[in-house]
Amino acid sequence: MRSTESSLPGAVNAQRDERNPGIDLLRGISILLVVLHHTGLRIPLKHTALAGFLPRGLLDGLNYNGYEAVFVFFVISGFLITGNTLKRWGSLDRIDVKAFYARRFARIVPCLLLLVVVLSELHLLGFDDYVINRAGQSLPRAIIAALGLHLNWYEGHTGYLPGNWDVLWSLSIEEVFYIGFPIVCLLTRRVWVLVPLLVLLALSLPATHAALADNEIWQEKAYLPGMAAIATGVLGALLTARWAAWPPRTIALLGWLGVIGLGAVMLDGSALWHLLHDGYMLVLTWSALCLVLATTRRRARGGWSAMRGLGWLRSFGRLSYEIYLTHMFVVYAIVRLFKAAGSDIGLGYFWYVPAVLVSWLLGMLVARLVSIPSDRALRRMQLKPVVQSERRDLMNVEAVVAGGER
Template sequence: MREAVPEMKAAGSRNPGIDALRGLAIVLVVFNHLGIRIPLEQSALADVLPTWLLNRLNWNGYEAVYVFFVISGFLIAGNTLRRWGSLAAIDARAFYARRFARIVPCLLALLVVLGALHLSGVQDYVIHRAGQSLPGALLSALGLHLNGYEGRTGYLPGSWDVLWSLSIEEAFYLGFPLACLLLRRRALLVPPLVLLALSLPWARAALHGNEIWLEKAYLPGMAAIATGVLGALLADACRPPRRTAAMLGWLGALGLGAVLLDGGALWHWLRDGYMLVLTLSALCLLLCCRWRAELGEVPPRRGLGWLRAWGRMSYEIYLTHMFVVFAVVRAYRAWDGDPARGWLWYLPALGLCWLLGLAVERWLSVPSGRWLQARLMGAGSCGRARVQAG
C-alpha cells in the first residue's frame, strides 16, 4: 500500500476504456427501453439476424445498470484514493460537495419538468396508479427510496422509473465517507466489502416473489457497488505484469459477453449466480483498463469515439433518454406503426438521446456543477484537473 499523503492529489484524466464500457451500458439501457415498445424481433431485421441476438440487444438493460454500479464503486473509490491518498484521509465535506454538484442540478431539473408534465396531463408522464401521487414520487426521489416506493406501489411512468438506480447510488454516496472514516484501515474495510459483494446471488434469491423489489432492492445494487470499491483498492495496491492485465481484459470480455449474449443459459446453470459473473467480469475489464492505462498501453481506439462520448455523458443521457423514447415511439405509431420497419427508428432515437445528453451536459450539468463546487468548496477546486466522474 502506498503511503497516504495529507494533501489532495492531482486529479486523473479520463480513461477511454472505462468510458467505452460505460457507453456500452447506457446504449443497452436505451435499446431496452425502445425494445419494450418497438421490439427488434418483430422487425425486418429478424429476416437477416438471429432472433436470439435481437432479443439480447433489447433485454440487457437491467444487467447494464449493474455494470454501472460496478463502475460507480470503482471510480468513486479510485478517485478518493487519488485525491486523498487513502480512504481514511477522505474529506467528507469535499466528497459530499462534489457529489451534490454532480447529481443534484440535473435531478432537480428533471423533477421540475416531470412534475409540470404530470400536472399538465401529458400522456406517458401522468402518475395514475392507486397509491401513487406526485408528492409521493417527488419525496421518494429526493429521499433516496424511489426503488422502495415502486416496490410498494408498482411501476411509475418511465421517466420516473429510471431514478430507482439513483436511489441506490445516492445511498452509497452518503454512507461511503462515513464507512471510510469509521473503519479507517483496509483490514477492517475489506472483509465486509467482500461479504457484501459475494452476497449478490443470495440477496436476489431471497427477493423472488416481488418482481419490482427483486430488480430494485438496495442490497443487490450495493453488492455490485462493493465489487467496484474492492477493485479500486486492488488496483491501488498492486501493479501486475502487462500479460496479467491483458488476461484480465480477455476474461472480463468473455464473461460479460456470456451474460449479455446468453444470460438464459447462465441462469439455467447458475440461477442468480449469473449476476456475480456479470459484476466480476465488469470488474476484470475495469482493472484491465486502469492498469493498462497506467502502463501507457491504451490509446483511444479509432471508431469508438462516439461510444466514449456516450460514456462521458452517461448520467445526462440516463436521466433524459425516456423523453426521446416516448417521442420516437409516438412518432413511430403515428407514422404507420409497422413492426417490420420498427428498427429504422432506433438510429434517430440514439442520435436524439446523444444530442439531448450533450445539451444537458453543456448548458446545465457542467456549468451548474462548476458554480456549485466553487461555492461549496472554494474557487480553487474548479481550477484543478477534472477526475473521471463516477
C-alpha cells in the same frame, strides 16, 4: 512557500485526472444498452425485418440487457469513487467528508432537480406517458421518493412509475452509497477491516437477489443487490491501489475474462441463468470488474490506444448520466412517431437510429447547459471554504515549524 493548492495532498482544486477511455467505452456500451432496452420494450427488434437474417440471441441481447447495464454502472461507480478518493486524499481514512459531499452534490443534484420539476409539470398538464395514475401513487409522494433516496423502495411497494420517473431507482441506490461511503471509511479506518466486509457484501449478490423473488420489482431494484455490485467496484479500486505493477499477461487475461463473461451474459443470458440461477449476477459484476481492471492497468502501463471508430461510443460514456436521466423523453416521442406513421413493425428497427442519436444530442445539451455550468458554480461556492481552511491549517503548521527553528 509553495502554493497551498499544489502542496496539499488533498487539494480540492487540483486538476482532474485524465479520463480512462476504456471505462468511458464500457460506460458508453452500458448507456446504449439502456436506451435500446427501453426502445425495445415498445418496438422489439425480434418482431422487425431484422429477425429474418440476424440471430434471435443478438436481437434479444440488444433489447433486453438494460438492467444488466445498470449493474455494470454500479461496479464502475464503486471503482471510480474509491479510486478518486485514494488519489485525492491518499487513504480512505483521510477522506474530507464535506468536500466529498460537495462534489457529489454538484454533480448529481442540479440535473435531478431539473428533471423532477419538468416531470411534475408534465404530470400537472396531463401529458400522456407522464401522468402518475397508478393506485397508491401520487405526484407528491413520487417527488419525496425521488429526492429522498428511496424511489426504488416506493416502486417496489406500489408498482412502476412512468418511465422518466422509473429510471431514478438506480440513482436512489447510488445516492445512498455516496452518503454512506465516507462514513464507512472513517468508521472502519483500516483497509484490512473494510475489505472482509466488502467481500461479504460483494459475494452476497446471488443470495440477496434470490431472497426477494416474491416481489419482482423489489428484487430488481432493492438496495442490497445494487450495493453488492458497488462493493465489487470498491474492492477493485483497493486492489489496484495495493498492487501497482501488474504483468501484461495478467492484464490481458483479465480483459479476456471480462469480454467472455459479459458476452455470455449479454448474448446468452437465458442459458447462463438456467445454469447458475442467481449466480448469474456474480458473472455479470465480476466480469465488468475484470474489464475495468484491465483497461485501468493497461492505461497505467501506457499501453492504451483508443480504438479507431469508437469515439462516438466513448462520448456516450462521457454523457452517460445526462443521457440516462433524459433518454425516456426521446423514447416516448419516437414511439409516438412510430405509431403515427402506421406502426409498421417490420421497419421498426429504423426508429432506433433517431432514438439513439437524439438521446445523445439531448444528453449533450443538458451537459453543456446544465450539468457543466452548475457543477462548476456549485464547486466554487462549496469548496472555497475547504480550500481556505486547508490554507489556514498549512500556515499554522508552517508557523509552528518556523517557531521551532528559532
